[in-house]
Amino acid sequence: QVQLQESGPGLVKPSGTLSLTCAVSGGSISSSNWWSWVRQPPGKGLEWIGEIYHGGTTNYNPSLKSRVTISVDKSKNQFSLKLSSVTAADTAVYYCARKGGYATPLDYWGQGTLVTVSS
Amino acid sequence: EVVLTQSPGTLSLSPGERATLSCRASQSVSSSYLAWYQQKPGQAPRLLIYGASSRATGIPDRFSGSGSGTDFTLTISRLEPEDFAVYYCQQYGSSPWTFGQGTKVEIK
Numbered sequence: 355q356v357q358l359q360e361s362g363p364g365l366v367k368p369s370g371t372l373s374l375t376c377a378v379s380g381g382s383i384s385s386s387n388w389w390s391w392v393r394q395p396p397g398k399g400l401e402w403i404g405e406i407y408h409g410g411t412t413n414y415n416p417s418l419k420s421r422v423t424i425s426v427d428k429s430k431n432q433f434s435l436k437l438s439s440v441t442a443a444d445t446a447v448y449y450c451a452r453k454g455g456y457a458t459p460l461d462y463w464g465q466g467t468l469v470t471v472s473s
Numbered sequence: 474e475v476v477l478t479q480s481p482g483t484l485s486l487s488p489g490e491r492a493t494l495s496c497r498a499s500q501s502v503s504s505s506y507l508a509w510y511q512q513k514p515g516q517a518p519r520l521l522i523y524g525a526s527s528r529a530t531g532i533p534d535r536f537s538g539s540g541s542g543t544d545f546t547l548t549i550s551r552l553e554p555e556d557f558a559v560y561y562c563q564q565y566g567s568s569p570w571t572f573g574q575g576t577k578v579e580i581k
Contacts, residue, residue: 399561399572399573399574399575400510400518400561400563400572400575401572402569402570402571402572413568415569416474416569417569449517449518451517453565457503457504457506457565457566458523458565459508459520459523459529459563459565460508460510460518460520460563461520461523461529463517463518463519464517465516465517466517
């Protein structure tokens, strides 16, 4: 059973960079899966941020592409999200999730971590 | 990008009743690559349906999905107390992958 766990600062200053890591257990990040980030502002819906394949191929939401970097660390079996130039609008619960392939649904999710952008 | 519109916004029903949730896409969803998720307060979304009509592992058969092209439906045949939650549709046929705004199923 694959498990995912997000970690990172819960508070980021405006104009700073949000950095989160997702640790994968119960499976290898080098398997034929895509690894995704999704966020949810408080009381609102879900927004797909982007994803990465273990070989390093990435796919980003155009609405965030200029500020997003997703990377993978095979040695630690984890992947990471960096979102730059954050504002209060980036305050959200951030989820990491797994997809079985490119055009497949998100079948395993982390529990989510709340990141607040505030000075 | 494909815009998904869910209706109604809120559905007020009693346990044992049938729930019918709609998801309409702004353009045809490739190969019926449409999923439904359930989300309870404080929890991550859980995959219910993929490929428009296939149940994910461990999902009870009271949940069913149907539709193709631009119109999709999630049906819960008889609501159990644990089914009261928010439901999201998502298309994964055309990047960027997008979600609907959600339908809340609440106890009447």
